[in-house]
Amino acid sequence: MQKSAEASPRASRAGLRRRLARYRRSPVLYPVIGFVVVFIAMALVNDNFLSANNLTNVARQGSIIAIIAVGMSFAIFTGGIDLSVGPVMALSGTIMAGLMAAGWPPTLAVIAGLLLGMALGAFNGGCVAFGRMPPIIVTLATMGMARGLALIYTGGYPISGLPMGFSFFGRGELLGLEVPILIMLLVYAIAWLVMHHTPIGRYIYAIGGNEEATRLTGIRVSRIKVLVYTVSGLTAAIAGLVLTSRLMSGQPNAGTGFELDAIAAVVLGGAAISGGRGAILGTLVGAMLLAILNNGLNLLGVSPYLQDVVKGAIILLAIYIGRSRNS
DSSP, X not given: OHHHHHHHHHHHHHHHHHHHHHHHHOTTHHHHHHHHHHHHHHHHHOXXXXXXXXXXXXXXXXXXXXXXXXXXXXXXXXXXXXXXHHHHHHHHHHHHHHHHHTTOOHHHHHHHHHHXXXXXXXXXXXXXXXXXXXXXXXXXXXXXXXXXXXXXXXXXXOBOOOOGGGGHHHHOEETTEEHHHHHHHHHHHHHXXXXXXXXXXXXXXXXHHOHHHHHXXXXXXXXXXXXXXXXXXXXHHHHHHHHHHHHTSBOTTTTTTHXXXXXXXXXXXXXXXXXSOOOHHHHHHHHHXXXXXXXXXXXXXXXXXXXXXXXXXXXXXXXXXXXXXXX
């Protein structure tokens, strides 16, 4: 009996150690810690940070990058990358605006813009999967093409005169939350379900971990890659919908640099830039961390140039921590 009593606490301690080790290996742990630290720091140095209006503003501003970062996560999880998301967002948004200005019903214009984003993403995926081209080169080329097409379509000028009902997606409220935030949460909920409760999610991680081994198991890697980049194009178009609705105009220069912010959100969320590791919820935490940094530094009156330095240093630190954990 005495041995049994002694073994029970020993087994409990061993189980606790295993659980702690599992939490330490979680890709979301360090992003959450970083988020909490930055949140508390900003709250301490600025009295206005914790106001309800400011926190809502943080979530609303961060929603666009967060939505784009979902598709970027899918690409990075497979060991790829998508540099075209900013221009694809701009092109999709200007197409929506142009069609509505030409008299199209908002619903049809939105569908057309979303389908365009998916088509551009599928083009990227086809070049990567079937053309065997490096993702960074393919999406860099599409980045220039999409931006150029947006400028050609608009003549370099914003498209305005949109129906007032279209503002719902960027300025409306539903269930006590602003619609951009609800759209962001819906996109993340769907992405989480795909990554954690469907075979596609397992295949995406497997491709990023070892593409050749995944192919040898009979998984159609090419199809998964096309799907991944199609999703990236779709989320960029959804972000374009939200931004165009909020501005009530199609801006051909919208989204400049957003691809870098999306990559930063994924990296800050604990994903390995080489693929095979990461979490959708971690990406959401990373996107909100970026939004808090931007908001807090603005409230403190920090120069935008210095803000870029601070964000760059934090991203480098996140990459270093990630590599140290993986090694």
